[in-house]
Amino acid sequence: MRLLVLGGSDFAGRAVVEAAVGRGWDVTVLNRGQRAEPVPGVRSLRGDRTAPDGLAALAAHDGDWDAVVDTWSAAPRPVRDAARLLRERAGRYVYVSTCSVYAWAPPAGYTEDAPLVEGAAADADATDYARDKLGGELAVTGAFGADRAVLVRSGLILGPYENIGRLPWWLGRIARGGPVLAPGPRDLPLQYVDARDLAEWILGAVEQELSGPYNLMSPQGHATMGSLLEACVEATGADAELRWTDPEVIVDAGIEPWTQLPVWVPPGSEGHDALHGADVSRAVATGLRCRPVTETVTDTWDWLSRIGGTAPQRPDRPPVGLDAAVEAKVLGLGQV
Known part of the structure; x- marks a missing residue:
């Protein structure tokens, strides 16, 4: 081809x-x-x-x-x-x-x-x-x-070479160790696609001579906030403590979902339904296969480690992540 x-x-x-x-x-x-x-x-x-x-x-x-x-x-x-x-x-x-x-x-x-x-x-x-x-x-x-x-x-794309900073930010934060603000609930379902799985589906679509629109992300519940962040702890080997925090506490603190806490959107919100609730049966029926979240996280950490720990940032996208002082305040840790 x-x-x-x-x-x-x-x-x-x-x-x-x-x-x-x-x-x-x-x-x-x-x-x-x-x-x-x-x-x-x-x-x-x-x-x-x-x-x-x-x-x-x-x-x-x-x-x-x-x-x-x-x-x-x-x-x-x-x-x-x-x-x-x-x-x-x-x-x-x-x-x-x-x-x-x-x-x-x-x-x-x-x-x-x-x-x-x-x-x-x-x-x-x-x-x-x-x-x-x-x-x-x-x-x-x-x-x-x-x-x-x-x-x-x-939808949400993760994996090695990510230049938006969502998974790299979580990996970097967890690698620093200590108490980590983990936005709950732990079993909150996520939808995303590893860039490599996206690529394989695209090539398969060319081979099959497909046409038309396809929602392209993992089936609903392929991963959860818990499985994602726990995979980050495992991949980095850090002495990090995930402190699961109720969504209401986070929202009341003025923390912006998706941007200040990448990937996360409160359950029950229209944002969560839109970003983590698509029907992807058409893509799955035409060959979409999604690797385990542990593989995506581990490979992204390995890539970050090879390039010195700092991911490239697209100039047309704002940086993501939560300020350490805000995180400490929400967790009741005082100044850091």
Whole structure:
């Protein structure tokens, strides 16, 4: 199989490249060449999709592809331009979108038929994350048609090379040891996908010639806050004490779910249903397999350890995590 990855140096895109190389596919990437070292065995083209001539190297390249994978998450125009350029040169266009394209807040158990946000357009300038991503979907289907477009509506993505900082923050905090504010309840179900499992599903979708939208995250309850944080303790080997704290205490302290306490959203809230309650039966029926949470956590810690403990941070995303003084106050530990 011949695969073109637009990006391919960071997180989910890199996972796709590594998985494709592992399958023996012929892989080409287009990016600015400013990130990590390229995966060995990959053909690299240089281009900045935000520049007027950013696709020149791609236009001049002699060849076509069985599929294109695109993880772009800013203004949809670069997706539109790439899709138009490639519609006669690629068999399928796989766009890594997000479950945020659903009108907020979708109820627990929502499927791919749930209502979408309004106001998105394929040729729009940057608006907000949800509309930008839906604009990207519209750009792909506009150029490739519904029968050759695969819309990967991912949720929370974790794993090695994460550049948002959610799992790396938890690992770093637990590695420091001591009492840790663990947001309860311990058995709160989580939904996420390891970037490598996302990548394997994408390649399988290309092989199966799938099309249309897919909610792409683990089945509900694949992991819990307890299994996630306990895996962090085990992976780091730290002398950390998880102090499980009631959601009401955390919310009353003014702590922001999801951002200050990454991954966590209070049970019973519309946010938890939207972020951890999707119906993923369509993806599972077409080959989605999710590795145990212990593997995702351990491999992420191993990667962090290799790079010195500090994960790269996307410049377009705010940092996540809880201030140590706030954590100590909630736990009744005084000043730290």
